[in-house]
Amino acid sequence: MMTGLILHASAIGLLLTGIYAIAARRHLMRNILGLAVLESGANLLLVAIGYRQGGHAPILVAGQTPGPMVDPIPQALVLTAIVIGFGVLALALALVVRVKENYGTLDNREVAERLRAESREARS
């Protein structure tokens, strides 16, 4: 019971840390780090939900009668989520490299202002 509380609390802690880094910090790199932390929290929560007390890993071993096992479905989900998360991270980092080259800054408000000014110029 206590273990569950700790796991759930730390998953929520990771989620909140990630949301803080995305919403309140200004540096694009920090926002991306926050995204990675947020994703870790979601993954931990999902795997914790699938846990069963005294369960075994969902892998059959030849010559052993299978005991109770933990839920394999969240595990399959999280496995794909981790790999997708890496793809998202890589794409975000590639965009950061381009932003740095084009605007010379990684402050998201400055970049947003530059973008707004550019679109205003394009319209007029």
Place this chain on the structure above:
Amino acid sequence: MRRHYPQHRVIRPMGHQGNHGRLAASALFLAGLGLLLFNLVASIPFGHAPLHVGRAILERASGETGADNIVTAILLGYRGLDTLGEVTILFTAAAAAGMVLASAGRGQAQGEDAGFIFRTAAWMLFPFLLVVGAYIIIHGHLTPGGGFQGGAILAAAFFTPLLASPASPFNHRVATLVEGFAGLAFIVIGLLGMLGGGQFLTQLFGKGAPGALFSAGSLPVLYLAIGLKVGSELAGLMASVFGGKEKA
């Protein structure tokens, strides 16, 4: 040695609110969100997963797919089409990252050579990483691991020497070729399953003895394709962010 980092106070155009107001607002927002989330999560009992679909899969997976690793059975046996879609997402991300960085100045951020020790160690590590990655991929249906994990290790195997000596060119063309053929193999295996009147990704071969290397029908072959595809995609992604010299 401790370095002192100067604190930069940024003058924000926010006006009178200042730093403290922002901090207080953030803290309040996070506390409220945390309370809501905690209430939500507190209603989930820990250690007693409901196992609605899970129980059925746990009971039948071994008999229906022949795989000992039930996570693999779900990923490739029951949700094979989703896995194909997922690998496609990864491909799209890799292609987009390559496209975004294609016009960026390639090779301008090249570091110098990493030195003799790191270079030698990287090349000595290469065969071992290759073997570990291949082992994890091939035994994906029997032991923990599989195409995604082994693919990541393969990517690391090909990327470490590049990290050690940036001058050596990473061959994007070979990576693209491997990736394309692996994706094609996945789809072809799926389509072959339809020949016998079954559905997409119907098992091709027999289930074999549980625990044997050649068992679980076409799952090991599918996982091999996924491992090669994921490995080449990840290596290509890393190389394009690294800015290795293009050898097109």
Place this chain on the structure above:
Amino acid sequence: MILLVTLIAIVMLAAAILTVTLRNWLAATAALSVVSLALSVLFALLRAPDVALAEAAVGAGLSGVLLALTLRRVGLWTNNDGKPGDSQ
């Protein structure tokens, strides 16, 4: 199990907070790798060896390298002193 889980959770949360607060970008990236590593141990304790393996290989390994490479490419490899807009 509970002692181990508590210890790892504390390390993980501390590393997560360091990730979003450290001023040195390379150190923040390393802290993110620590989060992933602790998370993979937790996955292993939760009887999810597949996920633990993926998290260790992808989250702790490749992500950290990718982030470090990007830092080098955008010139944040060392702590940047001098540009006020970039230091947060």
